[in-house]
Amino acid sequence: xxxxxxxxxxxxxxxxxxxxxxxxxxxxxxxxxxxxxxxxxxxxxxxxxxxxxxxxxxxxxxxxxxxxxxxxxxxxxxxxxxxxxxxxxxxxxxxxxxxxxxxxxxxxxxxxxxxxxxxxxxxxxxxxxxxxxxxxxxxxxxxxxxxxxxxxxxxxxxxxxxxxxxxxxxxxxxxxxxxxxxxxxxxxxxxxxxxxxxxxxxxxxxxxxxxxxxxxxxxxxxxxxxxxxxxxxxxxxxxxxxxxx
Amino acid sequence: xxxxxxxxxxxxxxxxxxxxxxxxxxxxxxxxxxxxxxxxxxxxxxxxxxxxxxxxxxxxxxxxxxxxxxxxxxxxxxxxxxxxxxxxxxxxxxxxxxxxxxxxxxxxxxxxxxxxxxxxxxxxxxxxxxxxxxxxxxxxxxxxxxxxxxxxxxxxxxxxxxxxxxxxxxxxxxxxxxxxxxxxxxxxxxxxxxxxxxxxxxxxxxxxxxxxxxxxxxxxxxxxxxxxxxxxxxxxxxxxxxxxxxxxxxxxxxxxxxxxxxxxxxxxxxxxxxxxxxxxxxxxxxxxxxxxxxxxxxxxxxxxxxxxx
Numbered sequence: 001x002x003x004x005x006x007x008x009x010x011x012x013x014x015x016x017x018x019x020x021x022x023x024x025x026x027x028x029x030x031x032x033x034x035x036x037x038x039x040x041x042x043x044x045x046x047x048x049x050x051x052x053x054x055x056x057x058x059x060x061x062x063x064x065x066x067x068x069x070x071x072x073x074x075x076x077x078x079x080x081x082x083x084x085x086x087x088x089x090x091x092x093x094x095x096x097x098x099x100x101x102x103x104x105x106x107x108x109x110x111x112x113x114x115x116x117x118x119x120x121x122x123x124x125x126x127x128x129x130x131x132x133x134x135x136x137x138x139x140x141x142x143x144x145x146x147x148x149x150x151x152x153x154x155x156x157x158x159x160x161x162x163x164x165x166x167x168x169x170x171x172x173x174x175x176x177x178x179x180x181x182x183x184x185x186x187x188x189x190x191x192x193x194x195x196x197x198x199x200x201x202x203x204x205x206x207x208x209x210x211x212x213x214x215x216x217x218x219x220x221x222x223x224x225x226x227x228x229x230x231x232x233x234x235x236x237x238x239x240x241x242x243x244x245x
Numbered sequence: 246x247x248x249x250x251x252x253x254x255x256x257x258x259x260x261x262x263x264x265x266x267x268x269x270x271x272x273x274x275x276x277x278x279x280x281x282x283x284x285x286x287x288x289x290x291x292x293x294x295x296x297x298x299x300x301x302x303x304x305x306x307x308x309x310x311x312x313x314x315x316x317x318x319x320x321x322x323x324x325x326x327x328x329x330x331x332x333x334x335x336x337x338x339x340x341x342x343x344x345x346x347x348x349x350x351x352x353x354x355x356x357x358x359x360x361x362x363x364x365x366x367x368x369x370x371x372x373x374x375x376x377x378x379x380x381x382x383x384x385x386x387x388x389x390x391x392x393x394x395x396x397x398x399x400x401x402x403x404x405x406x407x408x409x410x411x412x413x414x415x416x417x418x419x420x421x422x423x424x425x426x427x428x429x430x431x432x433x434x435x436x437x438x439x440x441x442x443x444x445x446x447x448x449x450x451x452x453x454x455x456x457x458x459x460x461x462x463x464x465x466x467x468x469x470x471x472x473x474x475x476x477x478x479x480x481x482x483x484x485x486x487x488x489x490x491x492x493x494x495x496x497x498x499x500x501x502x503x504x505x506x507x508x509x510x511x512x513x514x515x516x517x518x519x520x521x522x523x524x525x526x527x528x529x530x531x532x533x534x535x536x537x538x539x540x541x542x543x544x545x546x547x548x549x550x551x552x553x554x
Contacts, residue, residue, distance in 0.1 A: 007349040014346075015337050086333025089297050090350045091323040124437075243299050 004092050006048060009107065016070060030112065037062060037077065038119030043127045050124050050134045053211065059144030062116060063109040063152035068180050070108065071159030071174035072100045074177020075242075080168050085198040088239050098237050102156045102230070114145070143215055150222040158227040164236050247514040248275040250402050251296060255305035257458075258291055265291040267458035268305065273451065275371075278428060278435040282442070282547060288458040289438035290330060295403050297322060297434070310402055319514030320346055323351075326403040327396030332387040336380030339373055340390055343379060351398035369423060381448040385416030389423060398429060402434045409444060421447060444542045454550050461550045469546050478519045480509040480534040482528070488551070491528050493522065507534075512553075 010119040011119050049055055063163035087097065117136075125134050136144070166172035191199065206214065253274040258266045266288045273279045283289050296298040296309050298318020307314045309321045334343050341362060341402055348358035366372040369389040379387055388408055395403045407415040408424065421444055428435055428448075440446055445452055453463040462469055485504055493509075494502050498517050503510040511522070523536055 003352070007346070010349065011335070011346045014342055015335060018337065081336065082331035083333045083335055085299070085329050085331070086327065088299055089322060089327045089329060090347065091319060092350055093319070110321075153318070202256060239298075240300050243402075 001093060001096055002079045004096035005100045005103060008092065009104040012101060012104030013108065016104070030115075033112065034119055036118055037202060038116040039123050042120035042123040046125075046128045047124060047134060049144065050121055050136055053140060056140060056144050056147060056215070059117065059140075060147045060151045062104075063148045064115045064155050066112050067105055067152050067155040067159060068176060071156050072163055072166075072176050073169050074105065074160050074232065076166040076169045076172040077163075078128070079166075079242075085243065090243060094237050094239060098160065100235075102153070102160055105156045105159070106152045109156070110145075111151055113148045115150070117144070125197060134138040136193065139212070143219070146219055147222075149217060150226055153224060153226045154229065155183070157233055158183075158224060158232050161236060163228065164233070166244070171213040185192055247271065250275040251279075251307070251309050251436065253296075253305065253307040256292075256295060256302050256307050257304045258295055259303050263350055266295060266302075269455075269458070269460050271460065271463065273434070273436065273454060275281060275434050277450040278433060278437055278448045280445035280452040281436065281438040281455060282440060282445055283438070283455035284440060284453060284551065287455045289455060289476070291458075292405055292455070293327070293329070293436070293438065297327060297404065299323065304330050324400055324402070326398065326400040328391045328395045328405045328408055329341070330406050332384075332391035334379045334387055334391060337350055337378060339376050340366065340379055340382075341375040341389065344394060345405055347394050353398060359397075361397060365396060368427065369393050371491070376490065383416070385412050385420060388412065388416075388420055392420070392424065392427070396433070400433065401432065402436065405437045407439055407441075408437070409439070409441060417441075417444075424448060426428075446543050454547060456551060462546075465504060466543055469542060476513045476516045477539050478511045478513065478522065478526075478533075479539060480511070480523070480531075480533060481507055481535040481537075481539040482526075482531050483507050484529075484531040485509050485526075486529075489526065489531070492525070496522070 069203045075084065078087060090139065092100075121134065121136065128134070158179055159172075163172045168176065191202075194202070251271060253269050253544065255322065256266055256269040256271075257264070269292065278551050281289050283372045295302055296307055296314060298314045298321050301315065310324055312318075312320045314321060318550070335346070338346070342364045345366070348362065354436065363372065363404075366375055369392070371386065371390060371393070374382075379390060382390070384460065392405070392408065393449060395405070403463050405424075408467065409420055412420060421471075424435075424446060427433075435448075437448060438444075439440060451464065452466055452469060454461045454469075462472075464472070485507075490502055490504060490509075493511060500512040502512075519536060519538055523533065527533060
């Protein structure tokens with residue numbers, strides 16, 4: 001099954017990266033994100049970019065952008081371009097197709113995030129380093145890499161479920177945009193709607209809690225949600241159902 | 246004993262109130278091209294989906310290459326190739342990458358994959374275009390590539406769902422020739438759905454006719470023609486007088502008589518010798534140049550079957 005997953009990832013990356021035709025096209029398509037989040041933003045934020053634990057929020061948020069752009073195409077695109085039935089008529093297992101699609105997008109978003117963060121580190125060193133080498137602390141580096149992977153998987157899996165149910169890429173992209181807005185804003189609005197006393201007590205608990213412990217619990221919760229969503233996607237992915245959709 | 250490629254027994258599938266496939270029982274031997282003829286919406290594509298295990302039958306059963314479609318659909322997909330309603334090609338990928346992907350899907354070793362891709366693209370006349378994205382290709386070229394993809398892993402059985410639909414006559418004829426050649430060369434069994442009767446007649450050793458999910462007739466094209474259409478005699482000549490035509494019409498075995506210039510078309514009630522009729526016509530002064538005995542065309546057989554209530 002691992003070989004089959006890699007086969008699907010190979011095809012997805014090939015389609016994704018070579019849709020612009022050549023290497024120059026690939027670089028051009030990635031350049032805006034790298035310039036914005038790897039050069040402009042770090043040069044404005046300064047040393048804080050590399051040294052603060054709060055930058056972990058960025059590690060978690062950055063991979064969501066490429067995932068949102070790409071994942072809508074996963075199944076809705078195959079359906080729209082009439083390639084889905086041929087793919088389903090192949091001996092690839094349902095799990096291999098599903099995990100290959102999710103893996104390709106997560107891998108793409110994760111690698112892009114790491115590239116942006118590496119470029120960001122170079123920028124911070126160049127603009128704000130003053131001759132001293134700035135590096136991400138090991139805990140932030142490791143935690144951030146895992147966080148980026150989990151948030152990319154979260155959105156990719158939601159995206160696959162949406163894409164499986166959508167007739168067109170446009171429809172999937174619209175639904176996914178609503179989903180990502182909801183994911184970002186509902187917790188903030190939800191917190192604001194809580195009674196003031198409860199808000200204060202929650203904030204106090206967070207302030208008093210061990211940050212590392214809190215971060216690890218968040219990672220665990222995220223991982224559990226990811227697994228739950230993957231299982232939901234597997235339950236939804238049935239050849240006979242997709243053929244009739 | 247002839248080996249069987251496809252066996253279905255009372256295979257049925259409905260979608261709500263619509264009976265897409267209705268008690269279909271078929272026995273298709275290995276090594277032939279089987280043509281499945283039917284109008285749009287007659288159940289041809291649903292039958293292919295059932296045989297590939299992409300849909301579950303409502304009732305009945307089917308075996309493809311000895312594997313049950315319900316319990317071993319993965320094995321069926323492993324040892325078959327398919328060109329379905331659409332070419333199913335990734336248009337942003339090159340021709341070579343499309344085949345490379347499916348070569349990996351079928352786990353062909355890299356060296357075998359490369360040589361097979363080269364062989365098929367050469368056979369289809371597409372080798373020099375292998376690096377081009379297929380998005381810009383004509384429909385005929387895409388169909389050829391899709392046939393190559395279906396044959397890539399040298400499967401013993403391939404499904405071709407209306408492969409020449411939407412092609413111009415030249416491209417359709419070219420694809421038919423390619424198909425004929427490749428089928429002969431690789432000795433593969435083909436399940437071909439079409440509503441192109443010329444195609445069926447040219448390619449198929451056995452034909453099944455389906456209407457509203459029901460199999461109406463199955464057999465060799467010649468047998469179908471003989472069983473469904475009335476025998477006829479076509480006489481080319483000069484001197485067919487009205488009196489003579491009336492005499493021909495009065496003969497007990499003659500069903501109808503049509504005259505079109507110097508061509509006389511006599512439809513008979515059953516197979517009989519043309520010699521007595523020809524002798525009388527010659528004695529009456531008709532100058533006969535040619536006499537041909539024939540039966541109904543496949544198109545007439547098909548149309549007759551479609552009209553049966």
